[in-house]
Amino acid sequence: MSLLLIAIAAVVVNNFVLTYFVGICPFIGVSKKIDAALSMGIAVTFVMTLTSIVTWVITDVILNKLNMPYLEYVAYIVVIASLVQLVEMFIKKTSPSLYKALGIYLPLITTNCAVLFVALLQAMRNYNLVQATVFGFSAGVGFTLAIVIMAGIREQLEMADVPRPFRGAAITLVTASILALAFMGFSGLIAA
Amino acid sequence: MAGTSIVSEFTKGFGRENPTFVQVLGMCPTLAVTTSVANGLGMGLATLFVLFFSVLITVIIKKIVPDGVRMAVYTVVIATFVTIADMFLRAYVPPISKALGPYVPLIVVNCIILGRIEAFATRNTAGRSLVDALGMGAGFTASLIILGAIREILGSGKLLGFQLLGSGFHPLLVMVLPAGAFLTLGLLMAIFNAVKDRDSFVVVEGR
Numbered sequence: 001m002s003l004l005l006i007a008i009a010a011v012v013v014n015n016f017v018l019t020y021f022v023g024i025c026p027f028i029g030v031s032k033k034i035d036a037a038l039s040m041g042i043a044v045t046f047v048m049t050l051t052s053i054v055t056w057v058i059t060d061v062i063l064n065k066l067n068m069p070y071l072e073y074v075a076y077i078v079v080i081a082s083l084v085q086l087v088e089m090f091i092k093k094t095s096p097s098l099y100k101a102l103g104i105y106l107p108l109i110t111t112n113c114a115v116l117f118v119a120l121l122q123a124m125r126n127y128n129l130v131q132a133t134v135f136g137f138s139a140g141v142g143f144t145l146a147i148v149i150m151a152g153i154r155e156q157l158e159m160a161d162v163p164r165p166f167r168g169a170a171i172t173l174v175t176a177s178i179l180a181l182a183f184m185g186f187s188g189l190i191a192a
Numbered sequence: 193m194a195g196t197s198i199v200s201e202f203t204k205g206f207g208r209e210n211p212t213f214v215q216v217l218g219m220c221p222t223l224a225v226t227t228s229v230a231n232g233l234g235m236g237l238a239t240l241f242v243l244f245f246s247v248l249i250t251v252i253i254k255k256i257v258p259d260g261v262r263m264a265v266y267t268v269v270i271a272t273f274v275t276i277a278d279m280f281l282r283a284y285v286p287p288i289s290k291a292l293g294p295y296v297p298l299i300v301v302n303c304i305i306l307g308r309i310e311a312f313a314t315r316n317t318a319g320r321s322l323v324d325a326l327g328m329g330a331g332f333t334a335s336l337i338i339l340g341a342i343r344e345i346l347g348s349g350k351l352l353g354f355q356l357l358g359s360g361f362h363p364l365l366v367m368v369l370p371a372g373a374f375l376t377l378g379l380l381m382a383i384f385n386a387v388k389d390r391d392s393f394v395v396v397e398g399r
Contacts, residue, residue, distance in 0.1 A: 113301040113302075121294060173378030176376060
């Protein structure tokens, strides 16, 4: 499969949030304002790309060689947790302004299932290192796209008179449903 | 929580502290695998298993775990039980394992589990924590079964593989697609709110 196809599939056709349902927690929680959503998206993209690369190395070079695939999940989650920690320290040192902008969202990425999902899918699909890198990055872009669109809609929704029982998470989910319906339009784009 | 009875510690998972409809936790598996009742039940029971045993280990080791690394320790405990659950499903119920696919390992980052450990098990007695874990797991399973049943009936006209609605019924394909998942959960949550509204109104805040 060519790299371009992997990228398009991960960004729009099989969008992580809207077709695989991963990363729903930040998608609902951090989608009230566009700039916060964008910061979250960028942080997630960054971590996803790194995670995809590092877990590829770990799966292919260590776990498979030592015949210990059963340690997969434990290894992945430890990798992700330490990566997030590392990224946090790195950004804090090099760019305090970015650190301030991302703030509390960084540690939250550890429990973002989208990141673990990237690691699992690239292992399951037997991608090579380049494919895994492109896949990780594109999945992050797809996540960013979805969360920013959602934030845009929700900023408008603030002004609408939502029926009481629907306020909060319920109306967000119904909105996401319509968004998912729109993204289904991409499904014929490539046969994946 | 000291004043509440053991029974209400269990039942709160179904009602006022239901993880899905009230706390809005564990959304990923909730939406992804509830295309049918069987899948929802499988995911619910797998989560219940992981939750119960992770809490069991937590209450045993919580006194010796240093505060700074507790998250990492608990996460590794959870990941271990998820691996066990995944292997069990793969060995004994391959069709369910296949249908759930990569969503079984995602139980590791299910916020319900870490949430119960962090918010309840580390602060309460062992017995209470285990009852709480059972209640939350069962409440989560019940939510998944409800969602799965609605989507399976409307999406295919069947329930657990049996034809339920007559041949005149045209299956609403959208219900088994992602859009249907979001819609069903959104509407159910609104109904849950409306019912709660009769006693005291609490806005369900998204997480």
